[in-house]
Amino acid sequence: MESPSVWDxxxxxxxxxxxxxxxxxxxxxxxxxxxxxxxxxxxxxxAKNLKSAEQTTRLVLELQTIAHEAGHSVPLAIALDxxxxxxxxxxxxxxxxxxxxxxxxxxxxxxxxxxQIANATAEELSSVGVNWIMGPVLDVLxxxxxxxxxxxxxxxxPEEVSKYGVAFMKGYRDAGIATCGxxxxxxxxxxxxxxxxxxxxxxxxxEQLSLSALVPFRHAISEGVDAMMVGGxxxxxxxxxxxxxxxxxxxxxxxxxxxxxxxxxxxSECLExxxxxxxxxxxxxxxxAVKAGxxxxxxxxxxxxxxxxxxxxxxxxxxxxxxxxxxxxxLRRVLEMKARCTSWEKALAPKGxxxxxxxxxxxxxxxxxxxxxxxxxxxxxxxxxxxSNLLDRxxxxxxxxPLVKPLPASAAARGLTTKSHIGSPxxxxxxxxxxxxxxxxxxxxxxxxxxxxxxxxxxxxxxxSYTANGVRPVHENLITRASxxxxxxxxxxxxxxxxxxxxxxxxxxxxxxxxGSEKREKPLVVVSVSSPxxxxxxPSIGTYICTYxxxxxxxxxxxxxxxxxxxxxxSLPGMINQSQKLHQSKQQWLVEAWNEERDANALDDLLKTLxxxxxxxxxxxxxxxxxxxxxxxxxxxxxxHFVVRNSSTRALYGFCSTYFFELTGTGVVGAILVDPDRRKxxxxxxxxxxxxxxxxxxxxxxxxxxxxxxxxxxxGIPTSNNFERKRLxxxxxxxxxxxxxxxxxxxxxxxxxxxxxxxxxxTKSVQRAELDFDMVHGxxxxxxxxxxxxxxxxxxxxxxYRLALREPxxxxxxxxxxxxxxxxxxxxxxxxxxxxxxxxxxNDTDEVRGGISSPVISPGxxxxxxxxKGLVLLGIRQIQKQQADAVLLDCVDGDSHCDSLSAMGFSVxxxxxxxxxxxxxxxxxx
Numbered sequence: 001m002e003s004p005s006v007w008d009x010x011x012x013x014x015x016x017x018x019x020x021x022x023x024x025x026x027x028x029x030x031x032x033x034x035x036x037x038x039x040x041x042x043x044x045x046x047a048k049n050l051k052s053a054e055q056t057t058r059l060v061l062e063l064q065t066i067a068h069e070a071g072h073s074v075p076l077a078i079a080l081d082x083x084x085x086x087x088x089x090x091x092x093x094x095x096x097x098x099x100x101x102x103x104x105x106x107x108x109x110x111x112x113x114x115x116q117i118a119n120a121t122a123e124e125l126s127s128v129g130v131n132w133i134m135g136p137v138l139d140v141l142x143x144x145x146x147x148x149x150x151x152x153x154x155x156x157x158p159e160e161v162s163k164y165g166v167a168f169m170k171g172y173r174d175a176g177i178a179t180c181g182x183x184x185x186x187x188x189x190x191x192x193x194x195x196x197x198x199x200x201x202x203x204x205x206x207e208q209l210s211l212s213a214l215v216p217f218r219h220a221i222s223e224g225v226d227a228m229m230v231g232g233x234x235x236x237x238x239x240x241x242x243x244x245x246x247x248x249x250x251x252x253x254x255x256x257x258x259x260x261x262x263x264x265x266x267x268s269e270c271l272e273x274x275x276x277x278x279x280x281x282x283x284x285x286x287x288x289a290v291k292a293g294x295x296x297x298x299x300x301x302x303x304x305x306x307x308x309x310x311x312x313x314x315x316x317x318x319x320x321x322x323x324x325x326x327x328x329x330x331l332r333r334v335l336e337m338k339a340r341c342t343s344w345e346k347a348l349a350p351k352g353x354x355x356x357x358x359x360x361x362x363x364x365x366x367x368x369x370x371x372x373x374x375x376x377x378x379x380x381x382x383x384x385x386x387x388s389n390l391l392d393r394x395x396x397x398x399x400x401x402p403l404v405k406p407l408p409a410s411a412a413a414r415g416l417t418t419k420s421h422i423g424s425p426x427x428x429x430x431x432x433x434x435x436x437x438x439x440x441x442x443x444x445x446x447x448x449x450x451x452x453x454x455x456x457x458x459x460x461x462x463x464x465s466y467t468a469n470g471v472r473p474v475h476e477n478l479i480t481r482a483s484x485x486x487x488x489x490x491x492x493x494x495x496x497x498x499x500x501x502x503x504x505x506x507x508x509x510x511x512x513x514x515x516g517s518e519k520r521e522k523p524l525v526v527v528s529v530s531s532p533x534x535x536x537x538x539p540s541i542g543t544y545i546c547t548y549x550x551x552x553x554x555x556x557x558x559x560x561x562x563x564x565x566x567x568x569x570x571s572l573p574g575m576i577n578q579s580q581k582l583h584q585s586k587q588q589w590l591v592e593a594w595n596e597e598r599d600a601n602a603l604d605d606l607l608k609t610l611x612x613x614x615x616x617x618x619x620x621x622x623x624x625x626x627x628x629x630x631x632x633x634x635x636x637x638x639x640x641h642f643v644v645r646n647s648s649t650r651a652l653y654g655f656c657s658t659y660f661f662e663l664t665g666t667g668v669v670g671a672i673l674v675d676p677d678r679r680k681x682x683x684x685x686x687x688x689x690x691x692x693x694x695x696x697x698x699x700x701x702x703x704x705x706x707x708x709x710x711x712x713x714x715x716g717i718p719t720s721n722n723f724e725r726k727r728l729x730x731x732x733x734x735x736x737x738x739x740x741x742x743x744x745x746x747x748x749x750x751x752x753x754x755x756x757x758x759x760x761x762x763t764k765s766v767q768r769a770e771l772d773f774d775m776v777h778g779x780x781x782x783x784x785x786x787x788x789x790x791x792x793x794x795x796x797x798x799x800x801y802r803l804a805l806r807e808p809x810x811x812x813x814x815x816x817x818x819x820x821x822x823x824x825x826x827x828x829x830x831x832x833x834x835x836x837x838x839x840x841x842x843n844d845t846d847e848v849r850g851g852i853s854s855p856v857i858s859p860g861x862x863x864x865x866x867x868x869k870g871l872v873l874l875g876i877r878q879i880q881k882q883q884a885d886a887v888l889l890d891c892v893d894g895d896s897h898c899d900s901l902s903a904m905g906f907s908v909x910x911x912x913x914x915x916x917x918x919x920x921x922x923x924x925x926x
Contacts, residue, residue, distance in 0.1 A: 023048055061350055078131055083101065083152055103573055108370060128350060244280070253292060376572055384543045397482060494531075530549065591690040600627040605652070621910055624845075630671065669704070671714050826852050826875055
């Protein structure tokens, strides 16, 4: 505790009640006088004071040394704003790590991540001598429009803001620095009148604040937050009418101290704010702040204003407006906080660069992990991601970026210069591997992002900026020229020109068809690099990504997502709509058994919606499907299907098909379909749980499988889109599936069958194999065929062959024999067969198609490839005789066989990973 002099000397006591700042990267004469003469006890450092970690360490030590030599009996409290994201006072590319904003951290869905980031941030600040962080931000963003906080808060859900705020607070505290919750009572729902002399107003009643905005502050107080900053906003509602919250006894003493029970340090808003100093004056404001219950009065930089505040407090004490006991009450709180976060031993020996160097590796890994897990794909209705699946290398990608102020942690803010005129819409062209051009065009902050985007895709990126002037002819020409467009926005809700520009670009893209065989609107990806609320609830923007800040680390993660090197797992934090959360919830939906009469039409509508989802150059797996596709009506297959539906509108939110193949004891999840507008709400989770529970109750169940050959819709986890593959693998792994035990399987298509001729080398290799090929129909040949099929353990294969044997007029089986022994078979079927109804790809076209299905080659046969090509070759020739335009080859084991079939003229239509596991290893849902 402080020596008696600070209690007995009123000048020293009052010095402990101020927090002040100064301009300069070294101790100035003014800050020396404040410390030595006025006994200033707390200093707030800002970005203007700090150039590097090493310089910061020297500056803080210099300030502490001045205080020590001036007879201060306790060290200075050295405070800093270091919220991460776009709000960092201290940046050093070598020694200080960059982490996501508060909302970006909340998007990871991990309070443990929040704790680790806060702890790492505090460790770095402590190393340079900072002992007090002005955080965490505890505001609830109840009004996302025109709010200055944006991503500085974790969102609009009071409980979620509480949860992450407490995690941040504990991380800071465990690293040994003091904490300060802000901005009491809340900056999350302010109304702005326009003039700089008009104070932002809180119009919520105390009751409304108590139910929402005050919840995080209440939680932080119960967890022992050291200090609380009270804002300078006005409050106007029933029961409260306050011009400045931090000057009001009703807010500080009554609401914060009495109602919420806070006995820590209360910090005022900076009294230099124009509205406050103009309306009241700094001297009078200082007296009002202390009388209201503030323990520290903040005066940021002006030395004359700081002297005015000190003189005002002295005058208030001298004339009896402020009692000595009131001053000593604040002193006690300040000294107790200092005792928890600093000592002279610690203050005069900062660990500095040596400590920071030891932290670099672990903090760099944490930073990368945080950004990679925060980036969020809110929607990708048309499956445009990754762009590597969308664009060929020779096609051009257009990048449109706004004019924004550089973040302290961006390359642009660290000295990258631009030779283009600000606001110039002239385009830059970034080629793969291109060095920096002599003229930088477009917006400087995003130019390196454009170059990196080009290098990563090994193709050309067109890049230009946009302004409040809207869509200009140069933009229209570039949109027409490009094959796809990426638009960047940054707080479009506050910068309305960005919203209008993006909507205009979207309209142009809808009117233009991109290059490709199918006429689809030009692909558009919109990326918000700040507030996720720009287009969060605008379904007309089909592909929407959020990064939560535009630091270099965030933009690097964005590039990885755009090119499929990173599968994003972030979720929008909080409640975008009042009625629901858009991030994945733990909600349990009512799952009902399928009722064909009730649900068939609704499933057809859902399938039509899903068929429109795929990218322009990729056919959807459910293309050609109807509700009948999933209904096998086979006496040897026990099928059970489930739905999540709206009982009022009868719309289906989700559908799941399951099949139990009694012959092999295999339970199969054949499909899980979820309405795009109902994703990330646990509809799929609920359907999956019901499906597994149902299958595990079957008598004779031996194994479970993802993907079904019968019907032939999803043969497994779709892998044609690498981004979707990674996402689905992770999701099913979280459901309990061992994704490592997967087998590739695909369906292939050969078009222009009329002109097709067998490659000469294939025909000769088949002839040399000395095999007998024939085609048989009907049950007369069933014994040898079914005995051969038993050599395959793959689910559904036996049932497919039985179907073919039952329909001799529309199906046949080609055999490859040697010495009378069947070594290989395939099923041949026409569009009129029962089996064709289970293969939607066969009928999803105007062209006439024939089908070849389920090759089975005896194990151990050395000529596997030759046998397979021979069976398929004969199948193609039979289908050619039927005057078909194309042939579909489904249920092909991926492995290396696709290459040999590609040499025959086939191309992969859909690819999958078939996943299976023993039934006793899957945990039955409760």
